[in-house]
Amino acid sequence: MSGGGSFSGINWVKFALLDDTGKLIADATKGLGTDGVYLADQDAEGATTANITGLEEKGVIDYANNKSKRVKHGAQTPVVALTMLDINFKYLQMMKGYVSDGKGGYVLSSKKKPHVAMIICSSDYSGNNIYDCFANGEVIEVAHNHGTNNASETDYNATLEYDVLTPIDDNIFVDDNGVQRAYKNYFASDAGFDEAAMMKEVFGGYVDTDAVSVTxxxxxxxxxxxxxxxxxxxxxxxxxxxxxxxxxxxxxxxxxxxxxxxxxxxxxxxxxxxxxxxxxxxxxxxxxxxxxxxx
CATH class of the missing domain: 2.60.40.1080 (Immunoglobulin-like)
Known part of the structure; x- marks a missing residue:
């Protein structure tokens, strides 16, 4: 295995809604489709940017005896800034926590925000997939920017903030010290990589019923x-x-x-x-x- 520290492009972004126990909501009405996982890749759909910050916090050095003796590190506080060329309107409202009045109108619910899981897939320079994974978070869209068309078309591409939270299931995203983390990444070229296992972990037990396993x-x-x-x-x-x-x-x-x-x-x-x-x-x-x- 070599490479993988640098990468190129966005292959795809997938989303899912989870319930309060961290389980996938696989329901055509309550979830993001019958299998619960939404791939934003239909005609004209997709992500143009996915900028992740807060994967680590800069350490603070403690001094004693005129020497640097210790570094304190804060908790991970990841935030993802997403720009979508386009995205399914209904699914976006559901991820943001907007509720339908049944007549085409949507308002932001005063209840707590939905639990949203997300995977961002890119590739290293050898074509091996790299996955940035978040098993729990909240989606917000703080503004809509409108502009008149003139000699050039003025577009607004959905600009979202995904605030990452610790996974609901205590048994996932756990480090070698038994501490649960908010972020996990996967590398397809790593020995033993199992995409189905990754999807199951991140998306609350998801199983691709159409998948054909390797024998x-x-x-x-x-x-x-x-x-x-x-x-x-x-x-x-x-x-x-x-x-x-x-x-x-x-x-x-x-x-x-x-x-x-x-x-x-x-x-x-x-x-x-x-x-x-x-x-x-x-x-x-x-x-x-x-x-x-x-x-």
């Missing part, structure tokens, strides 16, 4: 023998052919002997033996034994 993965080579400097490519085949998620990650057991990139391209570096492993959704793996001799 196995194979490689075009199970053994490689070569000399230092040789290069080649491993190709992975996922079964069944109609599996929903065919993402593959490649990893070398010893990068000093053989390196491999996210596309399966390998280079033999020094004499010795190692193993290249391809991992598919759900932890399905296939391995290739590598033997390298001196040039």
């Amino acid at each position: 196995g993965v194979s490689l075009n080579e199970t053994t490689i023998s070569g000399k230092v400097g040789d290069t080649g490519k491993l190709t992975a085949t996922v079964s069944p052919d109609n599996a929903t998620n065919k993402n593959i990650t490649f990893a070398s057991s010893d990068a000093t002997i053989v390196t491999v990139d996210s596309s399966g391209n390998y280079s033999l570096v020094k004499a010795g033996t190692a193993t290249i492993t391809a991992t598919a959704q759900g932890g399905k793996t296939a391995a290739c034994s590598v033997s390298v001799t001196a040039a």
Whole structure:
């Protein structure tokens, strides 16, 4: 695995409404569609910007004996500034907490705001997906800006603020010290990445009933023998052919002997033996034994 610290574009943004227990509201009337998850990607829909701040708070240094001795860090306070080229009107009202009068009118409810979960997907420069995940938050739209058309069309693109809250379910987004966090990110090239598990965690138990699980993965080579400097490519085949998620990650057991990139391209570096492993959704793996001799 390499790269992923920098990324490009916005592939998509998905939203869901959760109940007060953190469970997905999968209801065509009360939720964002029958399966509960709304992908803002219909005709002319989508996000143009998604700027996340507050992922970490700058530390405050404490001094003693004329030396810097300790750094105090505040809690994460993420906020997402979203600009949408367009977004489903009804779903937007529901996420903001506006209620319908049944005659086409909507007013902001005086009850508490809805629980909204969100995933923002982008890609690194090798094409691996990166996911910024929030399992609870509130959506506000503070203004509508109107302007007259003239020689140029004047548009208002929905400008939203998503204020991130700690997940309702105490068992998710937990760190290695047992502390729950407000934000979690996923990297598709990470060994063992499972998109279905991510969606289930972030979206309150969501299960894609149309998804086809991976049952196995194979490689075009199970053994490689070569000399230092040789290069080649491993190709992975996922079964069944109609599996929903065919993402593959490649990893070398010893990068000093053989390196491999996210596309399966390998280079033999020094004499010795190692193993290249391809991992598919759900932890399905296939391995290739590598033997390298001196040039």
